[in-house]
Amino acid sequence: MLGEMIGDEQGKITAVRVLPSNGQMPRMEVSFQSTGNLVGMETTEYGSYISTLMPTGLFSGTGQGVITTRDGDMATWTGTGVGKPTGKGSAASWRGAIFFQTSSQRLAGLNKIATLFEYEIDENGNTSAKMWEWK
Numbered sequence: 106m107l108g109e110m111i112g113d114e115q116g117k118i119t120a121v122r123v124l125p126s127n128g129q130m131p132r133m134e135v136s137f138q139s140t141g142n143l144v145g146m147e148t149t150e151y152g153s154y155i156s157t158l159m160p161t162g163l164f165s166g167t168g169q170g171v172i173t174t175r176d177g178d179m180a181t182w183t184g185t186g187v188g189k190p191t192g193k194g195s196a197a198s199w200r201g202a203i204f205f206q207t208s209s210q211r212l213a214g215l216n217k218i219a220t221l222f223e224y225e226i227d228e229n230g231n232t233s234a235k236m237w238e239w240k
Contacts, residue, residue, distance in 0.1 A: 108238035114141025118230035164188035180207035199224040
């Protein structure tokens with residue numbers, strides 16, 4: 106069951122690197138930077154993910170990142186998802202799950218939950234994301 110929204114962010118793709126194909130499938134490493142909020146705290150995030158174009162025309166991806174709050178608290182995340190192209194260039198729409206790890210007391214609740222996300226990329230590499238607790 107989808108719980109409360111715990112975060113949202115806006116950002117930009119900062120780098121794309123083409124990787125050796127995995128068999129016949131094209132793969133890219135995509136890096137991004139964003140700002141937003143997570144559990145009510147202002148955040149900056151840096152992340153990257155490997156996107157593999159599947160024969161179905163959809164993307165399969167796994168990623169990782171680090172989020173820092175304005176007060177210096179940090180959390181890392183790992184995630185996986187599925188995406189679909191939505192237009193020109195890098196435009197895509199992703200859905201998936203993220204799992205956080207942190208030693209921060211203020212962010213400690215993130216260690217106990219699974220998070221579902223929506224991640225949108227426009228043709229200019231601008232990103233937006235929303236995250237919900239998965240109950």
